[in-house]
Amino acid sequence: MNSLLSRAVELQHAAHTLMYLGMDGEPLYSDDFCRQNKDVLLKCDSLFAAKSSDVEEEANLCLALLMGYNATIYDYGDKAQKKQSVLDRTYDVLEQLPASLLKVRLLAYCYGEIYEENMLQEARAMMDQWDKETLTSEQMEIMEELKNIEENQYPFEILD
Template identity: 50%
Template sequence: MNPLESNISALYASAHELLYLGMDESPIYSDHFTRLNRDVFHQANALYAQRGSTSEEEASLCLALLMGYNATLYNDGDKQERIQHVLDRCWEVFDKLPGSLLKVQLLTYCYGEVFDEDLAREAREIIHGWSGRDLTPDEAEIVELLKGMEENPYPWSEV
């Protein structure tokens, strides 16, 4: 695994932990929450200027960045600009990705930022292709996240 892939994986794992902190009904400790918020924000900012060498690596990087920025409370004043730049990068890579879990994840997190129905529709089309078999835990997780965003967008958007 090259250093960029390793850093992308680390950010994805940390952002995922922060996004789902307490979902298993375990206690949330303020020191851990604060440290994780800070670490995810710093990891995202450190990777922000990087570019993937393949479409899949770029998509993984964009996904990890969107998750990281979405999960954190911190903002150095340019967080929304950074998110918009990552979204622009996503639009460059979408057509190069096969209909895969990675594409559904990226479509879903982009949908969570802009609520463009075309993104959700494309994600649902790929998900529909998964019917007739048991979903992996990651597939089931993203299906539930997309469903939650579609049913109740207000927690993910400003009112």
């Protein structure tokens, strides 16, 4: 695995860990929470300018950035712009990416940002092709995440 891809996968893992921090019943300590938030944001910012000509690598990078910026509580005034920039890159990647778990994950995270119905339908169509008897843990996880995103659509603009 090359350096850029390994850094993107590392960020995906760190963001996932942060998003589910405390969900396992373990105590949640504020210093650990703050440290992990800072770590994820630093990883996002270090990868933000990186780009790849390889479609799958670029898709993993966009996914990592979306996950990371969603997971962190910190915003130094430019997080919304950075997320929009990543979304713009993602649209190009999605057109080139073959049907896969990676594409479903990317569609799910994009849908969670903009709630564009055709993204949800495309993700659902790919998931419908999966053999329900032999689902991987990653497939089950993204199905559950997408269900949660669908059921809890509350963009912050509406809550103000």
